[in-house]
Amino acid sequence: MKDDPVFEMATRVFAAQPFTVFLGAELIEAGAGFATITLPLRSDLKQQHGFAHGGVVSYLADNALTFAGGLALGGDALTSEFKINYVKPAGGDRLIAKATARSVGKSQAVCQCDIFFEERDGTPTLCAIAQGTIVGLKR
Amino acid sequence: MKDDPVFEMATRVFAAQPFTVFLGAELIEAGAGFATITLPLRSDLKQQHGFAHGGVVSYLADNALTFAGGLALGGDALTSEFKINYVKPAGGDRLIAKATARSVGKSQAVCQCDIFFEERDGTPTLCAIAQGTIVGLKR
Amino acid sequence: MKDDPVFEMATRVFAAQPFTVFLGAELIEAGAGFATITLPLRSDLKQQHGFAHGGVVSYLADNALTFAGGLALGGDALTSEFKINYVKPAGGDRLIAKATARSVGKSQAVCQCDIFFEERDGTPTLCAIAQGTIVGLKR
Amino acid sequence: MKDDPVFEMATRVFAAQPFTVFLGAELIEAGAGFATITLPLRSDLKQQHGFAHGGVVSYLADNALTFAGGLALGGDALTSEFKINYVKPAGGDRLIAKATARSVGKSQAVCQCDIFFEERDGTPTLCAIAQGTIVGLKR
Numbered sequence: 001m002k003d004d005p006v007f008e009m010a011t012r013v014f015a016a017q018p019f020t021v022f023l024g025a026e027l028i029e030a031g032a033g034f035a036t037i038t039l040p041l042r043s044d045l046k047q048q049h050g051f052a053h054g055g056v057v058s059y060l061a062d063n064a065l066t067f068a069g070g071l072a073l074g075g076d077a078l079t080s081e082f083k084i085n086y087v088k089p090a091g092g093d094r095l096i097a098k099a100t101a102r103s104v105g106k107s108q109a110v111c112q113c114d115i116f117f118e119e120r121d122g123t124p125t126l127c128a129i130a131q132g133t134i135v136g137l138k139r
Numbered sequence: 140m141k142d143d144p145v146f147e148m149a150t151r152v153f154a155a156q157p158f159t160v161f162l163g164a165e166l167i168e169a170g171a172g173f174a175t176i177t178l179p180l181r182s183d184l185k186q187q188h189g190f191a192h193g194g195v196v197s198y199l200a201d202n203a204l205t206f207a208g209g210l211a212l213g214g215d216a217l218t219s220e221f222k223i224n225y226v227k228p229a230g231g232d233r234l235i236a237k238a239t240a241r242s243v244g245k246s247q248a249v250c251q252c253d254i255f256f257e258e259r260d261g262t263p264t265l266c267a268i269a270q271g272t273i274v275g276l277k278r
Numbered sequence: 279m280k281d282d283p284v285f286e287m288a289t290r291v292f293a294a295q296p297f298t299v300f301l302g303a304e305l306i307e308a309g310a311g312f313a314t315i316t317l318p319l320r321s322d323l324k325q326q327h328g329f330a331h332g333g334v335v336s337y338l339a340d341n342a343l344t345f346a347g348g349l350a351l352g353g354d355a356l357t358s359e360f361k362i363n364y365v366k367p368a369g370g371d372r373l374i375a376k377a378t379a380r381s382v383g384k385s386q387a388v389c390q391c392d393i394f395f396e397e398r399d400g401t402p403t404l405c406a407i408a409q410g411t412i413v414g415l416k417r
Numbered sequence: 418m419k420d421d422p423v424f425e426m427a428t429r430v431f432a433a434q435p436f437t438v439f440l441g442a443e444l445i446e447a448g449a450g451f452a453t454i455t456l457p458l459r460s461d462l463k464q465q466h467g468f469a470h471g472g473v474v475s476y477l478a479d480n481a482l483t484f485a486g487g488l489a490l491g492g493d494a495l496t497s498e499f500k501i502n503y504v505k506p507a508g509g510d511r512l513i514a515k516a517t518a519r520s521v522g523k524s525q526a527v528c529q530c531d532i533f534f535e536e537r538d539g540t541p542t543l544c545a546i547a548q549g550t551i552v553g554l555k556r
Binding site: 291294295296297298300301321322323324325326331332333334336337338340341344356357358359360361362363364 | 435436440460477
């Protein structure tokens with residue numbers, strides 16, 4: 001994705017989110033209607049049973065949905081609402097959230113997101129799915 | 140809530156969540172079917188426009204829902220799914236999430252949560268509402 | 279609510295929905311930010327176990343949310359999205375959905391709805407809760 | 418799907434739902450983890466603007482999710498909760514809901530559903546997407 005101006009713009013917005021930097025997430029792929037975010041699962045991000053905290057997984061869903069939808073809408077955007085189902089405890093070494101826009105209108109996009117955890121060898125396991133509405137910010 | 144054994148147990152579980160400690164959240168009230176969590180809104184928790192990141196607000200919803208439902212169910216529990224609507228950008232000095240169980244069965248509870256931000260003078264403004272399913276862990 | 283022009287307007291819109299007439303629902307209360315709909319539970323509306331079909335309960339949620347939100351926004355509106363949790367099988371003689379707007383902006387309202395079934399003696403039991411976004415139609 | 422015992426069982430359960438018969442829906446495809454339901458869009462099923470009522474679309478989502486999840490779980494099941502985003506007004510001649518199980522556990526399945534409307538010439542347009550939890554009934 002290097003040298004892609006849309007990806008570079010998205011990366012700048014992503015890096016301008018203090019919470020994203022605090023967690024250590026990385027935007028590894030992004031374009032009109034899609035975004036992929038990864039996050040190494042260090043111990044600060046866990047709950048009392050040693051898995052990723054639900055709030056970490058929901059952060060990834062929220063943010064991947066926002067970027068997929070915002071890039072589909074062509075600019076800055078925010079998540080109006082989303083819903084997440086946790087389907088497996090999120091263990092492993094790294095979390096990956098992949099969001100895509102399923103429907104794009106003039107002012108809002110409806111997106112879905114799959115969240116996986118990855119073992120050290122890279123095997124992915126689906127741990128959550130999410131769906132939400134992204135609204136473009138008027139400029 | 141001091142000297143209440145349910146609140147003391149809940150406080151221990153809460154403090155055993157590394158992510159909760161990392162964010163700096165505090166459980167200020169909890170019992171069978173309700174939980175209130177606060178979080179000072181420092182800059183690490185913000186997005187690029189200076190408001191609380193959606194992932195921070197969704198962490199509060201997820202965790203307050205889990206504690207309200209888990210305490211209603213009488214033990215350790217996890218969030219199976221939830222939905223959140225962000226209704227206002229979350230500014231202010233402090234976030235507060237108040238969750239209550241609306242229906243409690245043998246193995247699951249359905250809960251709702253209001254999330255507010257508070258100005259320095261304590262005035263609360265509703266910034267998100269959430270609804271979700273909490274499932275008790277078999278023991 | 280007789281002689282209330284807002285309620286009369288809402289009643290006209292309600293009666294102009296062929297599906298609502300087909301099901302036999304009645305709008306019994308409505309104003310800026312709230313709406314109550316009832317539906318006698320006849321056998322056509324049931325599923326294979328003798329309870330109200332989930333689709334009937336979700337119709338009530340969808341429609342009560344739309345009217346509560348639309349009236350809060352001051353005009354015709356549609357449901358952009360909603361989420362429903364079924365908390366008890368819906369038996370009894372009559373269903374009642376009560377929706378209220380929790381947050382109202384310029385173009386959208388976020389609403390919640392409780393759905394009850396009523397025994398012959400009028401005792402209500404909560405059977406579902408819903409939450410959704412209503413968007414005003416531009417005029 | 419003729420002569421498939423799973424499809425035949427599903428068809429019997431489907432036909433045993435009075436509300437499904439009342440609306441005129443048809444189960445055209447079903448197996449472990451998937452189900453497709455169609456519904457001719459006659460005028461009784463519309464709202465005041467001539468499109469399918471949201472309650473009709475949500476009925477299709479609810480029921481397709483239940484059959485996809487129930488067949489994945491191997492028996493009778495019910496929808497615990499779901500969320501639906503309406504992405505386009507549902508016009509056309511016929512609605513089609515296609516649901517698939519995304520994750521299947523011992524007692525519950527998490528499913529997604531796309532709902533389309535079809536013009537007379539068969540062209541499909543996505544009009545809603547849904548996601549929900551199906552719980553197996555203990556036997």
